[in-house]
Amino acid sequence: MAASRKVACVEIGGIPIALSTCDEGFLDLLRRRYDGFLSSSAPEFELEFYVTPRGSDSDDDVRVRRDHNEWILERGDFHARWDPGTRRGKVWQNANPYSLDSVLRILHSLILAERDGFLLHAASAICDRSAYLFSGVSGAGKTTMTRLAPVHVTLLTDEISYLRPSAGGYAAFGTPFAGELARAGENCTAPVAALFFLEKGPENRVDEMSQAEAVRRLMRNILFFAEDKPLVERLLATACDFVARVPIRRLTFYPDARVWEEVHNFASSFHEVAEHA
Numbered sequence: 001m002a003a004s005r006k007v008a009c010v011e012i013g014g015i016p017i018a019l020s021t022c023d024e025g026f027l028d029l030l031r032r033r034y035d036g037f038l039s040s041s042a043p044e045f046e047l048e049f050y051v052t053p054r055g056s057d058s059d060d061d062v063r064v065r066r067d068h069n070e071w072i073l074e075r076g077d078f079h080a081r082w083d084p085g086t087r088r089g090k091v092w093q094n095a096n097p098y099s100l101d102s103v104l105r106i107l108h109s110l111i112l113a114e115r116d117g118f119l120l121h122a123a124s125a126i127c128d129r130s131a132y133l134f135s136g137v138s139g140a141g142k143t144t145m146t147r148l149a150p151v152h153v154t155l156l157t158d159e160i161s162y163l164r165p166s167a168g169g170y171a172a173f174g175t176p177f178a179g180e181l182a183r184a185g186e187n188c189t190a191p192v193a194a195l196f197f198l199e200k201g202p203e204n205r206v207d208e209m210s211q212a213e214a215v216r217r218l219m220r221n222i223l224f225f226a227e228d229k230p231l232v233e234r235l236l237a238t239a240c241d242f243v244a245r246v247p248i249r250r251l252t253f254y255p256d257a258r259v260w261e262e263v264h265n266f267a268s269s270f271h272e273v274a275e276h277a
Contacts, residue, residue, distance in 0.1 A: 005048070011039035012104070013162040013173040014189070015111060018043035023051045026095055033097050036187050037176050045087045047080075047107070049100075052092045064106060064226040071226070073106050075099075082107060084114075101177055105160065109224050113231045116238045117164035119223040122195070123179075124161040124172045126154040126186075130193035131172035132263055133161050134251070135221050140198040141255065143179055148257045157185040160223065165238075166191060169245045193267060196251035204262045207250040214248040215239050 005020040008030045016039045021027050026049060031038065060076035071089075073080040077099040082089030089107070093099045109119050122135035123142040127149075134145045146158040156162075156172055159179030163170050170192045174185035197209065197217050209217075218239045224232070249266065253259040 008034070009039045009041065009043050010034045010037050010104070010176075011041055011187075012037055012108060012175055013112070013117075013164060015045070015108065016041040016043045017104070017107070018046040019049060020046065021049040021051070023049075023095075026051050029095060029097060030100070033100060034176050036184060045107075045111070046089070047082070047103070048088075048090045050090065050092045051095050053094065062102070062106065062225045064110075066226075066228065071110060073103060073225075075102065078103055080107075082110075084110070105177060105223065106225055108162070110226060110231075112162075112164065113224065113226075113235055113238075115164065116234070116241070117162075117170075118235060118238060118242075120161040120163060120218075121159075121221045121223060122161040123158045124156040124185075125149055126156060126172075126188070126190045127152075127260075127263065128267060129190060130267065131156060131190040132193055132267070133163075133172065133195040134198055135161075135195060135217075136198035141200055141253065142198065144255050145198070145253075145259070148255070148259060150257070150260055153260075154188065155183070155185050156188070156190075158183070163192065163242070165241075170242060192246050194247045194249060196249050196263070199250060199252045200255065201252040202254060203252065204254055204259045205252045206262050206266050207252070209248050209250050211243050211248075214243045218243060218248075 005022050006027045007018050007020045009016050009018050063074045065072050071082045078093035080091040112118050122133045123146045124133045134142050143158050156174040160177040162173040162175050171189050172192050173189045174187050176184040
């Protein structure tokens with residue numbers, strides 16, 4: 001008699017996904033890994049997990065491709081097949097939480113691309129009821145910005161920002177995908193007030209950025225793994241829309257807590273202009 005499958009529904013970015021397994025140990029890992037993002041909502045999608053002794057090399061390149069109606073997601077430590085038509089998929093992986101994170105990030109990137117949203121390699125936090133994004137190359141200071149944040153600031157993520165269009169522009173959501181802080185973000189959301197591309201320097205300064213440069217830098221930092229021309233073109237259109245609707249600035253900063261004064265000053269001036277527009 002086949003073992004019964006147990007389900008944990010994980011809701012990230014307002015999208016609930018049922019994760020099922022017959023392995024009690026893996027189910028416990030799921031629940032601990034995504035504590036704070038477990039949901040009682042009706043799932044939109046379902047993934048069946050099968051724990052296997054696959055390789056543990058997460059340094060292999062991710063391969064995401066179409067096979068007729070299905071997406072194939074592969075790396076040394078996992079293999080997955082997902083059908084967007086039936087909204088169901090199967091995953092074979094070892095019991096590694098980082099493999100689990102990777103599968104979910106890839107799946108969400110595909111779902112978001114179809115909904116004009118995206119995952120961005122950026123830290124994000126809520127300050128004064130608005131979300132601020134901090135993006136840049138590795139070492140630019142994303143984690144530093146979150147470490148320096150005042151106590152009243154709510155961390156959404158120090159690693160992967162989750163963005164979806166909203167009535168007034170775009171909204172940012174908290175994610176459980178932790179970076180160097182090894183701490184999940186809060187499961188909440190706020191409208192995006194600005195995106196800052198980070199550069200370290202001898203002083204704190206906010207500078208304008210052309211839309212063309214903003215789109216180029218945004219596209220370089222969007223997480224998307226599929227070699228699919230239509231979806232890539234749709235992502236480019238989404239990036240252009242995001243840049244047109246969200247203020248993008250270059251933030252040069254010296255790594256101390258005073259950098260948040262620049263963020264606060266920008267927020268105050270931006271809201272003042274918006275109120276008088």
